[in-house]
């Protein structure tokens with residue numbers, strides 16, 4: 001095994017692929033666009049599931065499981081917005097050697113699977129609010145260039161679907177979920193995100209409005225959608241007839257319910273890796289890392305007496321069980337066919353937040369040497385203080401990863417008021433916050449006119465790379481003050497808000 005041979009700044013996608021495979025997070029699979037999630041990445045997903053499942057259960061959401069197959073009749077029920085997605089739908093047309101009577105779709109999302117049963121199960125306003133979630137996988141047969149975790153033909157996610165008596169109750173649900181999405185990014189993945197609302201062009205067409213958490217990848221200067229929480233209004237309840245009798249009396253007209261849906265996927269793992277990892281390999285935030293600490297015996301040579309060797313190994317084993325008992329996810333590397341130096345590189349490649357070097361000298365001082373993966377800093381910690389000092393060190397690593405990423409995002413999110421500056425800032429790997437008129441055609445124009453180099457030339461088209469046109473990422477909830485008379489960045493109409501634009505994934 002050799003280390004990372006590609007530089008993050010020079011060949012970002014090559015670097016990304018290499019640290020994922022060499023860091024044992026993922027392996028490539030023989031079906032294009034599909035990847036194997038190995039334990040190191042699945043452990044990250046499990047931590048996210050644990051956190052988020054506890055939150056939604058505290059909010060009265062019940063988990064359920066619906067079939068992955070959707071009949072074409074049912075899928076097409078939502079004709080208006082499914083048509084835009086139709087090319088991505090995967091279909092089962094045959095079983096064994098016989099063709100199916102009717103092709104059956106594999107769920108790309110579960111609205112059409114779930115909502116006919118919502119209509120059947122929800123009769124009275126006393127059944128509301130009705131809240132369900134699925135932890136499952138969905139299939140979207142995309143033809144754009146696949147990227148591990150970021151764009152895959154099958155991915156794991158959760159999809160929450162709730163039903164409410166009022167618009168306001170549904171809105172509260174949408175925003176509560178959005179806050180928890182931000183918390184997953186900030187508190188677990190150490191990734192800063194901007195919360196906001198999608199523009200009409202970018203929102204989920206089947207809904208009323210879409211809220212989102214938007215991330216930023218410094219290496220490419222691109223924004224990335226982190227997760228979405230939609231207010232569906234009464235669009236789906238009218239389509240699927242999800243109604244309740246009017247609480248004010250049966251003589252009043254029945255009420256079409258107000259709904260929400262929200263999803264966060266394994267894309268979050270790609271975002272985390274792209275932001276924190278470096279040229280030595282993965283850097284995994286401590287709260288989601290499969291192992292938070294790895295114990296490595298050091299200072300043992302062929303001259304070391306058996307007694308000293310045995311003492312080092314037994315001390316390591318005691319340490320390992322003590323740390324496990326205090327809730328630290330710890331592993332150890334006793335392989336006698338690799339040198340400590342080789343092991344240091346190997347565990348750095350895997351991104352384990354803290355390495356503990358244990359040798360005869362350390363033990364003589366009743367201490368171990370802790371080495372941080374984020375900064376490489378070394379600090380001797382007294383053996384009997386490890387239980388309290390190690391959790392503090394792990395939190396310090398989390399904080400450092402978050403603050404470093406936040407400074408970069410803040411530094412590369414620039415306020416722009418002149419169109420001439422807009423493209424220039426994009427070309428400096430920035431996302432741009434600019435006054436905007438809110439007109440969809442203007443947004444299209446911004447996308448077309450921003451795929452330019454500073455000299456006005458188009459970029460050479462690289463079919464593998466995502467587009468160089470700037471999309472609207474969101475209308476941030478935290479808005480700069482919009483002074484009267486402010487003009488739209490592009491079309492000179494009056495601006496109605498500040499919108500964040502950027503090249504994106």
Ligand SMILES: O=C1CCCN[C@@H]1CCCn1cnc2ccccc2c1=O
Nearest residue numbers: 082085088108109159204228261262263
């Ligand atoms: O985002 C979410 C959150 C989770 C529940 N679903 C919503 C909206 C999904 C939008 N969508 C996205 N891709 C699709 C692909 C094929 C067919 C339909 C769709 C589709 O409706």
